[in-house]
Every structure is written in structure tokens, then in C-alpha cells.
Amino acid sequence: xxxxxxxxxxxxxxxxxxxxxxxxxxSLQVERGETLAxxxxxxxxxxxxxxxxxxxLPEPHGRITGGHIRFEGRDLAGLSxxxxxxxxxxxxxxxxxxxxxxxxxxxxxQRQIGETVRLHMKLNKSDVRARSxxxxxxxxxxxxERRLTQYPHELSGGMRQRVMIAIALACDPxxxxxxxxxxxxxxxxxxxxxxxxxxxxxRLGMATLLITHDLGVVAEMAARVVVMYAxxxxxxxxxxxxxxxxxxxxxxxxxxxxxxLGSSLNEGPRQSLAEIPGTVPLVRSAQTSCAFAPxxxxxxxxxxxxxxxxxxxxxxxxxxxxxxxxxxxxxxKLREGAL
Amino acid sequence: MYALRRVxxxxxxxxxxxxxxxSLLYFSPGDxxxxxxxxxxxxxxxxxxxxxxxxxxxxxVRLTEWSFGVLKGDFGQxxxxxxxxxxxxxxxxxxxxxLSLLAMVFALALALPLGIxxxxxxxxxxxxxxxxxxxxxxxxxxxxxxxxxIFCFSVWLGWLPVQGYxxxxxxxxxxxxxxxxxxxxxxxxxAALIARITRSAMLEVLQQDYMRTARAKGLGLWSMLLGHxxxxxxxxxxxxxxxxxxxxxxxxxxxxxxFNIPGIGRLTVDAILRRDYPVIQGVVLVLSGVYxxxxxxxxxxxxxxxPRVKY
Ligand SMILES: Nc1ncnc2c1ncn2[C@@H]1O[C@H](COP(=O)(O)OP(=O)(O)OP(=O)(O)O)[C@@H](O)[C@H]1O
Ligand SMILES: [Mg+2]
Numbered sequence: 001x002x003x004x005x006x007x008x009x010x011x012x013x014x015x016x017x018x019x020x021x022x023x024x025x026x027s028l029q030v031e032r033g034e035t036l037a038x039x040x041x042x043x044x045x046x047x048x049x050x051x052x053x054x055x056x057l058p059e060p061h062g063r064i065t066g067g068h069i070r071f072e073g074r075d076l077a078g079l080s081x082x083x084x085x086x087x088x089x090x091x092x093x094x095x096x097x098x099x100x101x102x103x104x105x106x107x108x109x110q111r112q113i114g115e116t117v118r119l120h121m122k123l124n125k126s127d128v129r130a131r132s133x134x135x136x137x138x139x140x141x142x143x144x145e146r147r148l149t150q151y152p153h154e155l156s157g158g159m160r161q162r163v164m165i166a167i168a169l170a171c172d173p174x175x176x177x178x179x180x181x182x183x184x185x186x187x188x189x190x191x192x193x194x195x196x197x198x199x200x201x202x203r204l205g206m207a208t209l210l211i212t213h214d215l216g217v218v219a220e221m222a223a224r225v226v227v228m229y230a231x232x233x234x235x236x237x238x239x240x241x242x243x244x245x246x247x248x249x250x251x252x253x254x255x256x257x258x259x260x261l262g263s264s265l266n267e268g269p270r271q272s273l274a275e276i277p278g279t280v281p282l283v284r285s286a287q288t289s290c291a292f293a294p295x296x297x298x299x300x301x302x303x304x305x306x307x308x309x310x311x312x313x314x315x316x317x318x319x320x321x322x323x324x325x326x327x328x329x330x331x332x333k334l335r336e337g338a339l
Numbered sequence: 340m341y342a343l344r345r346v347x348x349x350x351x352x353x354x355x356x357x358x359x360x361x362s363l364l365y366f367s368p369g370d371x372x373x374x375x376x377x378x379x380x381x382x383x384x385x386x387x388x389x390x391x392x393x394x395x396x397x398x399x400v401r402l403t404e405w406s407f408g409v410l411k412g413d414f415g416q417x418x419x420x421x422x423x424x425x426x427x428x429x430x431x432x433x434x435x436x437x438l439s440l441l442a443m444v445f446a447l448a449l450a451l452p453l454g455i456x457x458x459x460x461x462x463x464x465x466x467x468x469x470x471x472x473x474x475x476x477x478x479x480x481x482x483x484x485x486x487x488x489i490f491c492f493s494v495w496l497g498w499l500p501v502q503g504y505x506x507x508x509x510x511x512x513x514x515x516x517x518x519x520x521x522x523x524x525x526x527x528x529x530a531a532l533i534a535r536i537t538r539s540a541m542l543e544v545l546q547q548d549y550m551r552t553a554r555a556k557g558l559g560l561w562s563m564l565l566g567h568x569x570x571x572x573x574x575x576x577x578x579x580x581x582x583x584x585x586x587x588x589x590x591x592x593x594x595x596x597x598f599n600i601p602g603i604g605r606l607t608v609d610a611i612l613r614r615d616y617p618v619i620q621g622v623v624l625v626l627s628g629v630y631x632x633x634x635x636x637x638x639x640x641x642x643x644x645x646p647r648v649k650y
Contacts (some may be wrong), residue, residue, distance in 0.1 A: 024463040054555055085559060086557060087557070088556065088557035088559060089555065089558075090559035094555045096548065096552065101548040102549055103552065103644070104549040104567050105549070107567070107570070107644060113563070115556065116556045119556070153646065164552075167552075167556065247376040
């Protein structure tokens with residue numbers, strides 16, 4: 001049994017533009033100790049998937065409308081808020097994209113790390129302090145002892161993200177959800193933070209759900225990857241397979257849009273891919289055809305009429321495309337054209 | 340350094356208040372000598388009283404005299420009570436002090452929970468009810484509320500005395516029972532003010548990213564609201580506690596009259612009715628001083644809540 005099994009998860013929002021289906025029958029698994037990456041353009045539902053798993057949606061206007069989120073066999077989607085509180089921070093921890101605003105400006109670093117420990121591990125005061133210090137040292141925080149009593153505004157973005165990691169890992173979670181943990185940081189700091197994350201997840205044997213739109217980060221950090229488009233999984237498999245032998249036209253487009261590893265897919269929100277004209281559509285109700293068809297060079301009538309099922313295209317390599325057999329040829333042509 | 344600058348900045352404020360108070364009364368129509376002499380006094384008698392009180396001397400002379408007196412803590416003699424103004428104020432200070440203190444406690448005890456719950460339940464029934472009460476409390480005249488409370492709790496239920504004041508030395512219950520209704524009356528406007536600001540400040544804080552972090556840690560509702568949100572909302576709340584104290588000061592006059600409490604508020608009313616200028620001047624000056632001082636304390640408290648505030 002996988003550690004986390006998301007099964008046909010649907011999450012909807014009611015907003016000014018009416019009903020939006022941000023996640024549409026998404027399924028994925030995270031095994032114990034593994035790092036799974038989710039990639040996709042801005043707005044494809046990566047964060048919403050993470051927030052659904054943590055049950056941190058802005059209810060009632062954002063809510064899970066279907067499916068299951070099984071964590072160690074227990075369905076989080078149906079858990080009461082009180083039970084969910086015991087899961088958050090202890091079994092599943094989360095780091096967010098914005099280190100500048102994700103820490104409480106009015107509380108000391110020690111308090112912010114310590115309160116999770118106190119809450120979930122029931123330690124006494126001096127043990128809480130020792131544990132906070134230990135966590136800061138684990139994330140290679142310089143002068144940890146002195147900085148325990150500092151406030152977030154006294155720290156740089158990279159230092160704040162280290163504190164966020166320290167908070168997240170303080171109770172030895174089984175799963176860490178990292179939602180674009182380095183997007184807001186500059187390149188050298190990014191590398192340091194990723195290094196820390198990789199090192200710690202290996203050392204602590206923790207599973208990681210890493211959300212990113214940077215294929216370079218995927219290649220470096222993850223064993224498996226899920227490619228998302230318009231709230232659905234379009235391709236999934238081992239990182240080496242998916243990045244080297246993509247079997248979905250969208251993945252091919254993503255890869256072609258990256259001139260070299262290490263650059264990011266979308267600097268601005270909703271920026272279209274150079275190789276794929278058009279933008280991510282707004283999905284309002286359960287999809288009945290391929291959402292990528294309007295942008296897809298391989299699209300045929302069937303794509304516009306029927307929803308492609310996820311089919312096995314290799315060992316644990318899955319693609320949801322009617323024309324998946326023709327994708328390698330398309331990728332080859334694209335490469336030649338680019339050369 | 341900052342604190343010292345703030346304290347020094349008070350001085351010009353107080354000087355201006357003193358000047359305005361003195362001049363306004365000096366140039367306002369109505370002659371205290373006439374009031375003092377009574378209906379049947381002859382012009383000669385009135386003139387004699389004016390001379391005795393020093394009312395016939397020029398503006399600048401009297402202003403200078405009064406100012407130097409105030410600096411020494413001498414606010415002059417009451418024209419009517421035959422005692423020094425300072426003595427009168429001291430004697431009346433305690434009831435007012437207790438009354439406004441208890442009003443403040445009531446106001447905070449009412450306003451903070453109401454505002455916090457309203458923000459947490461924004462747009463839902465508890466929010467509507469809480470803010471409905473706030474609007475009601477804010478728009479109801481103090482004396483109407485006072486008489487309403489007296490009617491309900493004293494006349495009808497008979498739980499509390501109707502009027503009057505007992506010092507703490509008479510025992511805790513007599514003291515408190517006389518003070519509960521007036522303090523409630525006085526505190527309600529203040530509470531309405533604070534509750535509304537608490538709601539809007541909390542509402543803004545609750546939308547911040549760090550509140551999502553707090554939830555992601557598995558914290559319970561109360562740790563989130565009180566431990567994480569309230570401290571970030573404290574500065575606007577403290578500010579309104581300071582500014583809104585003006586409503587307590589002006590409410591004291593009406594409340595003490597309605598409940599027959601021998602405090603500064605009643606002294607003010609009596610002095611105004613009798614054109615007892617030195618008393619009015621003294622009271623207004625002291626109350627302004629108290630207001631400025633409270634707002635200074637509020638300013639200095641910002642550093643307790645926001646570590647980014649540096650003095
Ligand atoms: N609070 C919200 N209210 C209304 N709609 C929302 C909200 N949050 C997300 N959505 C909808 O869900 C869609 C997916 O958003 P999500 O934040 O998951 O994208 P993402 O893949 O994380 O993108 P990014 O890379 O920009 O973080 C959005 O396009 C939007 O329509
Ligand atoms: Mg996101």
C-alpha cells in the first residue's frame with residue numbers, strides 16, 4: 001500500500017467567474033520515502049492538489065467534490081477537522097512558495113518552530129528549545145542559537161525558507177508537501193535549499209511531494225513525476241522515462257519550451273509555452289474531451305469528442321492521450337526542427 | 340529616544356489646549372458675577388463681586404496668572420464652592436477613575452471576543468449579530484442606554500441599586516453594585532468602536548499567508564486566533580482604544596449625571612451651570628491631559644506587539 005493514494009480527486013471553487021473545477025478526477029500515489037514531482041503550467045491545479053491533501057482549502061468556496069485521499073489507508077477527504085488537525089504538521093507537513101509572507105511577523109523563530117513540537121510531540125519546555133535548535137542546525141542555519149529569539153523580518157528569504165523547512169520537519173512527518181519551495185528565491189539560494197531538502201528527505205526517510213514548474217528541479221530531485229494539465233494527470237512515470245521518452249504531446253511541449261535544464265517554464269502567470277500556442281483553459285465541469293486538444297498539433301476528431309483514458313505505455317509509465325503512439329515521432333520531428 | 344521625543348511632543352499640545360480653554364471661556368458671553376450675585380443684586384454689588392474675583396482685570400494679566408498657577412498645580416479658586424479647584428478635582432477624581440477603569444474593562448471584555456468571532460465568522464450569522472450590536476451600541480445615546488439599564492436591572496429586576504456611589508472602603512459588593520450599570524453604560528459606545536476595528540483588523544490578518552502556515556501546523560482554532568492572529572491585529576486595536584477613550588471622557592459627564600455619581604463629570608456639569616470658570620478650565624485641562632497621556636501610552640505599546648517597530 002502506498003503512503004498517499006489520491007484517487008479520482010475533484011476540487012471545485014465558486015468564485016466571481018462562477019464554478020471552476022481546479023482538479024478533475026486526479027489520481028496519483030506517493031510511496032514511502034520516495035520523491036514524487038508534480039509539474040505543469042501555472043494554473044493547472046498543482047497547489048490546489050496540495051491544499052486538498054492538507055484539507056487547507058478556503059472552505060466553503062473551495063471544496064473537495066469527489067474522490068479519496070488515502071493516507072496510510074485512511075481517507076483524509078472525509079476526516080473531521082479535529083482529526084485532520086492531528087494529521088497536519090505531524091504526519092503530513094507543508095512548505096509554501098512564499099517564504100517572505102509564510103512566517104508570522106509577530107512571533108519569534110523559536111516560538112514558530114517550537115509550537116509544532118509542543119503540540120504534536122508533547123515535549124517539555126527545555127526539550128522544545130533543544131529540538132528547535134536541532135532543527136535549525138539540520139537546515140544549516142548559521143548562528144542558530146542566537147537567532148532563535150529573532151523575528152522573521154530580521155532574516156533573508158533563503159533563511160526564512162530554512163525556518164519553514166525546520167518547522168515542517170520538526171515532528172518527523174511521513175510526507176512533506178513542498179509547493180514550489182524555491183520559486184521565490186534567487187538561483188544560488190535555490191540550489192542550497194534543494195540540496196537541504198534532498199539531503200534531509202533521504203536522511204529522514206521521508207516521502208516528498210514536490211510541486212514545481214521547473215523540469216530541471218524535477219530531474220534533480222524526483223524519482224517519479226506526474227504531469228498535470230487543466231486539473232488532470234496527463235502523463236506519469238519514472239523521471240528518466242518521462243523526460244527522455246515523453247508519451248504525451250503536452251509533455252513534449254513542456255520539454256521543448258525549456259532551452260536547457262535549470263530554467264523555469266513560466267516566469268509570469270499563465271504565460272503560454274513558446275512551442276504550444278494557446279493557454280490553459282478554464283475548466284468549469286468534469287471534462288468530456290481532451291482539454292489539451294485545442295493546442296495539440298496531433299489532435300484529431302476523437303480528441304475533441306472523447307476523454308482519453310490513462311493507458312500504460314511502458315513499465316509504470318502512463319499517458320492519457322488518444323495518439324500516444326504517435327508522440328515519439330512528433331517529438332523527434334520537433335527536435336529536428338529545433339536543431 | 341523615541342519615547343522621550345514623544346513625551347516632549349505632548350507639551351505644545353497641552354499649551355494649546357490650555358490657551359484655547361482659557362480664551363474660549365474668557366470671551367464667551369455670560370457673567371459669573373451675575374450668577375453669583377443673584378437676581379436682586381444692585382449694579383454696585385455686582386461690580387464689587389467682579390473686583391473681588393479679579394474678573395475686571397485685562398485678559399493677558401489673567402492668562403499669565405492662571406498659567407503660572409497651573410504650572411505649580413494651582414488651578415485657582417472655585418467661584419462657587421469656595422475651595423481650590425485642585426482640591427475639588429482631587430476629591431471628585433476617585434469615583435470617575437473607578438468608573439472609567441471598569442468601563443474600559445467591560446468594553447475590552449465585550450469588544451475583543453465579539454470582534455474576533457465576527458471576523459472568524461465573517462459574512463455569517465454570528466458576524467451579523469455582533470456587528471448589529473455594535474451599530475446599536477454606537478448609535479444609542481448614552482443617557483437612553485443608562486435609563487434603559489436602570490429600568491431593567493434596578494426598577495424591574497431589583498438586582499442593582501438605582502443610583503449613587505459607594506467607595507471601595509464600604510465593601511466590595513456595595514462598591515461594585517453601584518458601579519456596574521454606569522460602567523456598562525459608559526463602556527458600550529467604547530466597546531462598539533473597539534469591536535468594529537477588531538473585526539476589520541482580524542479579518543485582514545486571517546487572510547495572510549502565515550495564518551495558512553499556522554493551520555498547516557495543525558494548530559487549533561484558538562491558538563490560531565489568539566496566539567497568531569490577535570498579536571498582528573493589535574496595533575489598530577490599541578490605536579482605537581486610545582482614540583476611542585475620548586468617548587469615555589465625554590460619556591463620563593452624562594453617565595455621572597444619570598447615575599448621580601459625585602465625580603469629575605458631575606463637577607463639570609455643576610461648574611458649567613454656574614459659570615464657575617476656574618473649575619471648567621481646570622477640568623478640561625486635566626481631562627485633555629489624561630487623553631493625551633493615554634494615547635502616548637498606546638503609541639509606546641506598539642513595540643510590544645510588532646517587533647518591527649523600533650524606538
Ligand atoms: N482561492 C481560489 N479561488 C478561486 N479559484 C481558485 C482559487 N485557487 C485556485 N483557483 C483555481 O484553481 C486553478 C488552479 O490553481 P492552482 O493554484 O492550483 O495552480 P498552480 O498549478 O498551483 O499554478 P502556479 O504554478 O501558478 O502556482 C486556478 O486556475 C484557479 O482557477
Ligand atoms: Mg501554485
